[in-house]
Amino acid sequence: MQSSLDALKSILDADCLLTDNDSLQQYGKDWTNNYSISPLAIAFPKTTDQVAEIVRWANKNQVALVPSGGRTGLSGGAVASNHELVVAFDKMNQIENFEQSTQQVTCQAGVITEQLQQFAMDNDLYYPVDFASSGSSQIGGNIATNAGGIKVIRYGLTRDWVMGLTVVTGKGDILNLNSGLIKNATGFDLRHLFIGSEGILGFITEATIKLTRQPTSLTVLLLAIPELEKVKTLLNLFQKDIELTAFEFFSDKAMEKVMKHHNLPRPVESEAPFYCLLEFDATSEEIIERALSCFESGLEDEAILNGVMSQSQQQADELWKYREYISETISSRKPYKNDIAVTPDKVSDFLHKVDSIVSEHYPAFEVIWFGHIGDGNLHLNILAPEDMEYKDFISACEKVNPLIFSELQKMGGSISAEHGVGLLKKPYLSYSRSEQEIAYMQGIKLAFDPNNIMNPGKVF
Ligand SMILES: O=C(O)CC[C@@H](O)C(=O)O
Numbered sequence: 001m002q003s004s005l006d007a008l009k010s011i012l013d014a015d016c017l018l019t020d021n022d023s024l025q026q027y028g029k030d031w032t033n034n035y036s037i038s039p040l041a042i043a044f045p046k047t048t049d050q051v052a053e054i055v056r057w058a059n060k061n062q063v064a065l066v067p068s069g070g071r072t073g074l075s076g077g078a079v080a081s082n083h084e085l086v087v088a089f090d091k092m093n094q095i096e097n098f099e100q101s102t103q104q105v106t107c108q109a110g111v112i113t114e115q116l117q118q119f120a121m122d123n124d125l126y127y128p129v130d131f132a133s134s135g136s137s138q139i140g141g142n143i144a145t146n147a148g149g150i151k152v153i154r155y156g157l158t159r160d161w162v163m164g165l166t167v168v169t170g171k172g173d174i175l176n177l178n179s180g181l182i183k184n185a186t187g188f189d190l191r192h193l194f195i196g197s198e199g200i201l202g203f204i205t206e207a208t209i210k211l212t213r214q215p216t217s218l219t220v221l222l223l224a225i226p227e228l229e230k231v232k233t234l235l236n237l238f239q240k241d242i243e244l245t246a247f248e249f250f251s252d253k254a255m256e257k258v259m260k261h262h263n264l265p266r267p268v269e270s271e272a273p274f275y276c277l278l279e280f281d282a283t284s285e286e287i288i289e290r291a292l293s294c295f296e297s298g299l300e301d302e303a304i305l306n307g308v309m310s311q312s313q314q315q316a317d318e319l320w321k322y323r324e325y326i327s328e329t330i331s332s333r334k335p336y337k338n339d340i341a342v343t344p345d346k347v348s349d350f351l352h353k354v355d356s357i358v359s360e361h362y363p364a365f366e367v368i369w370f371g372h373i374g375d376g377n378l379h380l381n382i383l384a385p386e387d388m389e390y391k392d393f394i395s396a397c398e399k400v401n402p403l404i405f406s407e408l409q410k411m412g413g414s415i416s417a418e419h420g421v422g423l424l425k426k427p428y429l430s431y432s433r434s435e436q437e438i439a440y441m442q443g444i445k446l447a448f449d450p451n452n453i454m455n456p457g458k459v460f
């Protein structure tokens, strides 16, 4: 193995191959809990050609490769447990080209989401895909998981912003896919196969991303709501009259924990079982009037207990904290995570079913609900009782999973709305995808990666 690692060194620039234990532990995992970490080494390519050479080296030496971006994944997609070579994109972090006329920017895969957002701002434009981890997550990883986040209701998923990709397939071929074209009717759009493929077909090395006009005055409404059934009423009410840029929710438990952990005041008068956070672009006085009149109607319909509306960008940012801090606030409890989707009309039914399943089987478990309810995407985080062994907790959660996912299957839902399948959800893929579909996906993998080098063991 040493001689093949030496061959790898000759592909990479000096100091771009690490084998020390700290680096192996750091780069061999993402934010997912509970997997053993055991990579062979960490490679830091700087160019697409170097990535292609690494893939050819891996095929020759039968070494599996695991891609590593910002490592903010929550499904174990970037975990290396079996002596894989980790390919980290940290040194491929250049914004390479910007075309004003098309508002398209081409960047390397390791560009951090926030870096792209800032670049857009500097050019009076906007990259709207956003989430709490945007300070660490990389564009390549976002594309490989088709990341969603908090603005999907208005701006769609990462997929909707990708105009072109450069990828290295599992055979070591470099493909330029779509190259920024708006119209291109020349057969399969392979770009879309790579978006959301979690690195199992090949690695994304560059992306051309479309930017858009900046919102002018993002305004936040934080509403206390008496019961989840009212979410449907609120969605109808507000969406009829204004274009929402976000429609999020969280439970009182989530709110309490964030307030305590970050020493924040209660933002709305009354306590309520659930809170909704709505955002819209107040481009005119008239839109604010319309939002206020929706709010009044919500109070009259008893869909809202009370609420608060931001009067400045700073206040809007303050209100977002109650939602955006949840994941980080509970992370020290190592929650068991589910990231599920149903159509928005089924959300409250589904949530109540899951609550009763968990409380029937494990009454001592604490359930924290939050998520992108306007998209039907719920984050179900289960916390272990303080006195329970972690491994017993995980196996209890795994026992309850089939019950939850059977309900989800009946509703035609998804076991992973935006976090991907990775290792964590792999055992449950058949609740969302038929056997035939999985077989077709396996066939596609074989075409791009015949030697099963690229992120093997993930997804299926
Ligand atoms: O931690 C989670 O379960 C969700 C993380 C992220 O997708 C969010 O929406 O905050």
Ligand SMILES: [Zn+2]
Residues within 6 Å of the ligand: 149, 371, 372, 379, 418
């Ligand atoms: Zn989310």
